[in-house]
Amino acid sequence: MKIYCEDSLLYATEFFCDWGEVCLFSGRSVKPEDIQDADVLLVRSTTTVNQSLIGKCEKLQFVGTGTAGFNHLGTDYLDHRRIPWSAAPGCNAQAVAEYVISALFAQAQKFNWQLSEKRVGIVGAGQVGTALSQKLEALGVDYLLCDPPLAESGDRRAFVDMPDIMACDIISLHVPLIETGPYPTRHLFDGTLLASLDQQQLLINACRGEVVDNQALLDLCRAGSQPLLVMDVWENEPDICAELVPYTQLGTAHIAGHTLEGKARGTEILYQHLAGLLNKPVVHKLADFLPKPDVSELALQRSLPSQQALGELVFAIYDIRRDDADFRARVTTPGQFEYIRKHYAIRREFACAAVSTGNSAMTEAILGLGFSVYTS
Numbered sequence: 575m576k577i578y579c580e581d582s583l584l585y586a587t588e589f590f591c592d593w594g595e596v597c598l599f600s601g602r603s604v605k606p607e608d609i610q611d612a613d614v615l616l617v618r619s620t621t622t623v624n625q626s627l628i629g630k631c632e633k634l635q636f637v638g639t640g641t642a643g644f645n646h647l648g649t650d651y652l653d654h655r656r657i658p659w660s661a662a663p664g665c666n667a668q669a670v671a672e673y674v675i676s677a678l679f680a681q682a683q684k685f686n687w688q689l690s691e692k693r694v695g696i697v698g699a700g701q702v703g704t705a706l707s708q709k710l711e712a713l714g715v716d717y718l719l720c721d722p723p724l725a726e727s728g729d730r731r732a733f734v735d736m737p738d739i740m741a742c743d744i745i746s747l748h749v750p751l752i753e754t755g756p757y758p759t760r761h762l763f764d765g766t767l768l769a770s771l772d773q774q775q776l777l778i779n780a781c782r783g784e785v786v787d788n789q790a791l792l793d794l795c796r797a798g799s800q801p802l803l804v805m806d807v808w809e810n811e812p813d814i815c816a817e818l819v820p821y822t823q824l825g826t827a828h829i830a831g832h833t834l835e836g837k838a839r840g841t842e843i844l845y846q847h848l849a850g851l852l853n854k855p856v857v858h859k860l861a862d863f864l865p866k867p868d869v870s871e872l873a874l875q876r877s878l879p880s881q882q883a884l885g886e887l888v889f890a891i892y893d894i895r896r897d898d899a900d901f902r903a904r905v906t907t908p909g910q911f912e913y914i915r916k917h918y919a920i921r922r923e924f925a926c927a928a929v930s931t932g933n934s935a936m937t938e939a940i941l942g943l944g945f946s947v948y949t950s
């Protein structure tokens with residue numbers, strides 16, 4: 575069996591080598607003839623899987639993407655050919671939630687905000703939105719959820735409509751890119767909605783670039799009336815509108831989901847799906863492959879005010895400001911968006927670090943953020 579894997583899938587050889595020949599290819603530059611004899615095709619978001627790529631793959635039995643989003647898969651075409659496919663739901667939910675939390679602490683430090691006085695509007699309350707809401711809850715930060723499809727499906731959490739979200743101090747977007755149907759998300763934040771935000775509100779986009787109309791946003795920026803902006807994703811990646819970057823508070827190259835655990839979990843989920851399809855036993859697990867983290871223990875600085883002490887823990891594992899600085903320095907040079915993503919120093923998740931808390935009142939918050947805790 576030939577298992578073709580995009581070369582950015584972590585641990586692909588380790589997970590799949592028992593089942594056949596693992597052949598690696600490069601995303602974005604892959605050609606149909608490179609993968610024509612594939613039995614299985616496994617990608618990440620940088621390979622668009624459509625008729626022109628796989629039209630001649632006659633043996634194809636399964637297509638998987640080791641990512642949460644799957645708007646790069648031509649699912650109608652796959653369904654039409656009856657080729658089973660799957661994404662990796664939830665693989666990097668913690669990673670994206672941690673990205674947003676790091677952004678919030680960075681903005682709080684910059685603008686002297688008390689996060690507990692802010693209200694966050696979360697648009698899309700799926701895996702990422704939920705992980706984020708749990709961390710906010712642990713921090714005592716008020717939040718609202720907007721997710722009409724989930725509300726209709728009987729999810730019993732309290733949901734609000736967009737007008738309530740638009741009144742929040744911070745708005746964080748976590749929806750898939752959806753083109754059609756009752757709740758499309760392409761340009762969900764169009765010129766009108768963007769213009770209704772004031773300059774003290776913070777808009778975070780770590781879902782898909784196309785959810786925010788980037789040209790309308792640039793027009794607003796040029797007019798000097800944009801909200802505060804944190805942007806991980808951009809329209810038309812990798813050829814993004816670099817003119818937007820100077821107007822952002824924090825900008826990054828679509829790396830919110832790029833923790834080691836998040837990427838490796840994506841491969842593991844595909845392995846589990848394919849095992850089911852091929853009727854093979856699941857013998858490998860993520861923990862077999864993950865290296866020890868560089869930072870595995872952290873001390874809580876109890877003398878600091880609690881928001882600052884928590885921020886220091888967050889920054890010790892992930893300081894978004896470093897990614898922002900690297901991005902800002904490189905992004906105007908052609909080709910650098912892809913370069914940054916390919917050579918990203920993949921970070922670890924909060925859970926890799928145990929925090930010594932003693933009997934601090936912050937223990938619950940630290941656990942809720944996702945760290946482990948020891949009290950001695």
Ligand SMILES: NC(=O)C1=CN([C@@H]2O[C@H](COP(=O)(O)OP(=O)(O)OC[C@H]3O[C@@H](n4cnc5c(N)ncnc54)[C@H](O)[C@@H]3O)[C@@H](O)[C@H]2O)C=CC1
Pocket residue numbers: 642643644663664666667670697698699700701702703720721722723724748749750751752757758759762780781782806807828829830831832
């Ligand atoms: N920047 C990055 O590195 C990453 C980006 N993502 C993006 O974030 C998206 C969300 O990820 P997950 O939470 O894992 O997906 P998910 O599928 O668990 O949750 C998405 C939620 O959005 C809701 N939704 C759909 N249309 C909506 C609308 N018009 N208004 C409000 N809510 C709506 C859905 O009902 C669902 O509950 C992914 O589809 C992907 O595009 C995900 C992971 C990493």
Ligand SMILES: O=C(O)C(=O)[C@H](O)COP(=O)(O)O
Pocket residue numbers: 582618619620640641642643644666828829830831832915
């Ligand atoms: O999971 C998703 O959805 C994402 O956006 C991924 O984090 C993107 O990662 P790559 O496909 O670029 O490795």
